[in-house]
């Protein structure tokens with residue numbers, strides 16, 4: 001039986017889950033699924049000093065959040081590198097037996113001293129033919145052959161490496177533990193990986209790893225190295241400088257679909273995006289269209305503003321029930337969910353993040369008889385025109401005459417339009433003071449829909465309070 005291609009994602013659980021890692025995972029996921037293959041999750045947990053179980057759990061959770069789900073048929077794992085320790089040692093022994101690797105008994109300091117003396121950088125192959133036997137404190141080095149190593153890379157084409165620029169690199173440390181280069185290759189061979197798609201920063205490792213595949217008698221995988229992510233200053237995204245943790249965007253009210261869509265557009269433009277004037281595409285279309293050959297070579301700017309713009313679109317397009325489910329955790333427990341559902345369709349267009357929702361509508365959820373906190377600057381501006389006071393009085397009177405069944409947004413709007421005619425003002429201006437009076441702010445959901453949800457009694461109470469405030473202001477003037 002032939003099996004489909006086998007991709008892998010091989011994070012080291014040494015910190016929170018990086019957006020660059022998430023993008024690499026998505027590339028592998030899209031390809032494995034489209035090509036009827038497998039996505040292998042391998043946790044490279046052999047750096048014991050830096051690993052933490054919670055980070056492994058965090059990676060798995062964050063992967064599930066972006067849709068890379070362990071329940072999917074294409075998903076295999078997680079496998080843990082630590083479980084392959086015996087295979088790493090066996091492979092090292094084979095390399096030693098075959099002569100592809102040799103032991104060296106120089107200490108790190110001695111290697112440096114030699115390099116200095118010889119005026120070279122790195123290791124000069126001193127022990128290649130000294131017949132050093134294995135032993136404590138002795139490292140196993142790979143005997144880099146002469147010639148050129150050609151890495152076929154799906155993103156970059158053929159990349160040539162002159163082997164004379166590659167030192168005999170270490171496979172096993174002096175305490176017999178494997179280095180990354182060896183463990184990573186042995187795991188890939190053990191897991192029958194056919195395609196390695198990873199970040200560009202690993203490209204310098206690739207000729208060495210390809211030699212290892214060959215020396216171990218295995219056919220090297222297809223390689224692809226995707227460009228790194230950079231920040232606004234075009235510096236590589238870093239944990240210390242930039243917000244890079246996927247979880248932090250999730251906690252900030254970025255929707256998973258928006259994050260996924262945005263990550264996929266970094267270094268790659270979905271076909272049809274230019275014609276459509278938009279890069280917003282559902283996952284199934286991104287998955288169907290993604291090709292490594294179309295990934296650009298230049299570093300990709302991780303633009304948080306653009307991510308937020310994607311998020312805004314996604315929030316706007318969410319079906320109401322999904323929006324209500326997604327935003328629920330951001331709402332105070334004691335808010336009436338039915339009331340929130342009534343205003344929700346009118347605010348989704350105005351949200352950049354889910355967490356922006358409560359502040360926008362909190363004036364609807366105050367205890368009976370409580371007034372919203374009024375933004376003084378907004379009040380002063382809205383109350384300034386001479387007509388503002390008389391207009392407010394008239395609106396309050398007109399709204400007081402509504403019967404209970406008439407308290408609907410369309411009717412509230414029509415009434416305000418009728419009143420404003422004699423003031424020769426436009427609707428935008430007309431709404432300003434009633435809005436601040438009722439909501440406390442100059443921005444918020446559409447006014448008439450908000451008034452409908454707030455109800456007649458509370459609207460009138462707040463409008464009349466505002467009328468009183470205007471009157472005391474003009475007395476003071």
Ligand code: GLU
Pocket residue numbers: 009010011012044184197198199202
């Ligand atoms: N653990 C390595 C990393 O996180 C894996 C590199 C690879 O994909 O081969 O960078």
